[in-house]
Amino acid sequence: MMEQRVEAPAGQKLELRRDVTVWGSYMWGYADVGADIYAALGIVIAAAMGMAPLAFAAAGLIYVMIGLAFTELASSYPVAGGGHYYSLRGLGDFWGFVAGIALLLDYTIDIGLFAVAATGYINFFIPAIREYRVSWGPFKNINPLWCLEAIVAILALRALNVRGVRESSRFNEILGAFDLVIESSIIFTGFLFAWQPQLLAYQWKFQAPTLSQFLYGSSLAIISFVGLESISQAAQETRRPATIIPRTSLTLIFTVLIYALSFSTLSLGVLPWQEIAVREGDPIAALASHIPYIGVVAGPLTAALGATILLTSSNSGVMGDSRLIFSMSHFRLVSKWFNKVHPKYHTPTNAIVGFGWVGIVLTIFAFLTPRALDTLGNLYAFGATLGYTLVFISLIRLRFRDPYSPRPYKVPGNINWKRRDGSIVQVPVMGFIGMLGVFSIWLTVMITHDIGRIFGPLWIVACVIYYVVFRRRNGLPVFGSVKHDWEKEQVDVLTSAEEYEMVEQYKEALVKRDKQWGVKSRWEETTEHA
Amino acid sequence: MPERRSVPPPEKVTWADRYRLGLGVLMVALGITILIRCIAAGIITLPAMLMSAAFVAFGVYRLYVGVVRYRQYVRRQGGGRDSA
Numbered sequence: 001m002m003e004q005r006v007e008a009p010a011g012q013k014l015e016l017r018r019d020v021t022v023w024g025s026y027m028w029g030y031a032d033v034g035a036d037i038y039a040a041l042g043i044v045i046a047a048a049m050g051m052a053p054l055a056f057a058a059a060g061l062i063y064v065m066i067g068l069a070f071t072e073l074a075s076s077y078p079v080a081g082g083g084h085y086y087s088l089r090g091l092g093d094f095w096g097f098v099a100g101i102a103l104l105l106d107y108t109i110d111i112g113l114f115a116v117a118a119t120g121y122i123n124f125f126i127p128a129i130r131e132y133r134v135s136w137g138p139f140k141n142i143n144p145l146w147c148l149e150a151i152v153a154i155l156a157l158r159a160l161n162v163r164g165v166r167e168s169s170r171f172n173e174i175l176g177a178f179d180l181v182i183e184s185s186i187i188f189t190g191f192l193f194a195w196q197p198q199l200l201a202y203q204w205k206f207q208a209p210t211l212s213q214f215l216y217g218s219s220l221a222i223i224s225f226v227g228l229e230s231i232s233q234a235a236q237e238t239r240r241p242a243t244i245i246p247r248t249s250l251t252l253i254f255t256v257l258i259y260a261l262s263f264s265t266l267s268l269g270v271l272p273w274q275e276i277a278v279r280e281g282d283p284i285a286a287l288a289s290h291i292p293y294i295g296v297v298a299g300p301l302t303a304a305l306g307a308t309i310l311l312t313s314s315n316s317g318v319m320g321d322s323r324l325i326f327s328m329s330h331f332r333l334v335s336k337w338f339n340k341v342h343p344k345y346h347t348p349t350n351a352i353v354g355f356g357w358v359g360i361v362l363t364i365f366a367f368l369t370p371r372a373l374d375t376l377g378n379l380y381a382f383g384a385t386l387g388y389t390l391v392f393i394s395l396i397r398l399r400f401r402d403p404y405s406p407r408p409y410k411v412p413g414n415i416n417w418k419r420r421d422g423s424i425v426q427v428p429v430m431g432f433i434g435m436l437g438v439f440s441i442w443l444t445v446m447i448t449h450d451i452g453r454i455f456g457p458l459w460i461v462a463c464v465i466y467y468v469v470f471r472r473r474n475g476l477p478v479f480g481s482v483k484h485d486w487e488k489e490q491v492d493v494l495t496s497a498e499e500y501e502m503v504e505q506y507k508e509a510l511v512k513r514d515k516q517w518g519v520k521s522r523w524e525e526t527t528e529h530a
Numbered sequence: 531m532p533e534r535r536s537v538p539p540p541e542k543v544t545w546a547d548r549y550r551l552g553l554g555v556l557m558v559a560l561g562i563t564i565l566i567r568c569i570a571a572g573i574i575t576l577p578a579m580l581m582s583a584a585f586v587a588f589g590v591y592r593l594y595v596g597v598v599r600y601r602q603y604v605r606r607q608g609g610g611r612d613s614a
Contacts (some may be wrong), residue, residue, distance in 0.1 A: 023546045191564060197573045200578060204576070254588060255588075262581060268577075
């Protein structure tokens with residue numbers, strides 16, 4: 001199930017296309033995004049109490065819009081860079097860098113968050129570690145054993161990544177399918193045999209949170225939809241992504257949403273919210289254990305599966321970090337030092353080891369607070385919402401700046417707008433709504449997240465200072481952009497994706513534009529119909 | 531500019547297709563069951579109604595996609611039966 005390979009960044013030689021099928025692409029995303037509910041359920045219920053389903057629904061609404069934006073962008077620009085690449089193309093180098101560092105923050109927290117969550121599920125079998133608490137000086141009620149487990153997990157993943165061993169698409173397919181079956185079994189049997197509408201109604205009515213708690217909970221709920229970047233990842237590694245990505249990602253988006261809503265509604269109809277909140281390390285396993293008939297088996301099975309799938313998510317953080325920083329380095333947003341590859345394994349060692357250490361430091365920091373998962377979720381929400389806000393702005397900007405790229409899928413709800421040169425641009429209304437929605441969650445994070453509002457901006461400021469120094473030292477514009485040949489890059493990307501029809505459409509659109517501008521088109525001789 | 535393009539017709543009916551169809555049927559059934567249980571208990575809450583509607587809608591969507599794909603497959607086979 002494992003394979004050895006060398007990562008290629010966005011914009012470099014794109015030779016990674018594999019024959020990822022519709023099902024494979026769907027399962028890839030599901031193994032990534034579908035795992036998040038394992039980590040998020042407990043901390044969201046602890047914050048939003050009886051109104052947790054509404055918190056998930058509020059975050060889910062924004063998530064659907066983000067997902068649709070990613071679907072459009074990933075099928076139009078099938079490159080693995082994700083939000084960073086779209087911002088770079090739409091908004092220029094500086095904002096490409098900002099989106100990149102927001103995502104870097106998230107991938108790094110991913111490493112810690114999912115390693116902590118994975119070991120939380122392992123502790124389902126070792127309750128002594130789960131219950132262990134000590135107080136050291138000013139640090140009250142902390143769990144150093146769980147912290148140690150998480151650090152060991154991160155070190156192991158780091159070592160695997162340095163050696164270039166990663167899970168294959170097939171492994172993701174099997175893991176994702178198994179997870180889907182287990183989650184579906186819990187939901188179906190749970191709703192049929194254990195769910196009590198009276199208990200849900202009681203908690204909904206009488207265990208409501210304050211507005212501040214609810215906002216905090218709904219902003220934390222965004223972490224149950226983490227991993228949409230996997231859509232762009234799948235797009236880079238799929239042949240004919242324009243055909244496959246829209247179909248798989250739309251199904252993926254709604255499956256993840258319905259499962260997140262189901263688990264929160266089911267939990268509050270089976271157990272009092274306090275019982276889920278105290279088991280924030282392994283909430284789904286705790287829930288599964290309480291289901292009649294299958295609980296005895298489903299509890300341990302869910303815990304084992306949860307630990308495996310969350311470790312995979314943690315690993316995607318390590319991989320995401322190295323892949324993203326490699327791409328940022330390629331576009332001269334950060335030093336080439338990050339590009340250094342291991343002489344034997346040909347993997348970006350500096351990036352993997354460096355960000356692995358940052359992940360470990362963040363994990364230790366989180367465990368110095370009484371609720372490590374909540375602290376990491378707190379930090380995560382900042383980076384995710386900032387990155388997604390930039391994705392929406394890029395979506396809108398690219399509709400104006402690059403109306404020539406064929407878009408196999410467009411977010412619904414567009415208004416035609418005629419420009420001065422007579423060309424028509426489709427303005428994405430949902431892009432504006434989504435941008436406002438995700439920005440409002442970002443504001444909520446800044447208001448309600450004590451740690452996120454301090455650490456998040458600090459991270460951005462520190463990275464921007466680095467960027468200014470790096471660009472000045474290398475004689476590059478700080479707020480301007482280095483000249484990129486996006487047209488050629490788009491042709492290369494689409495050609496490597498075997499989207500020849502799109503290549504022709506793109507070239508024809510460019511030729512038409514150049515004719516309108518009265519200049520000789522460099523694409524004229526290369527189009528089939530020229 | 532081209533709009534969303536359709537996926538090529540399936541070459542065979544796989545276990546994944548059967549699983550998706552089965553899950554679609556179960557989702558519709560579950561959505562209706564949740565609704566019936568709420569009505570029987572005399573309790574209507576927003577999350578329960580939302581879940582019920584979501585399961586029915588998503589289940590129907592999956593069934594619709596499954597049926598369309600199966601028709602494409604049958605057409606591709608020239609009207610032949612599922613051989614998988």
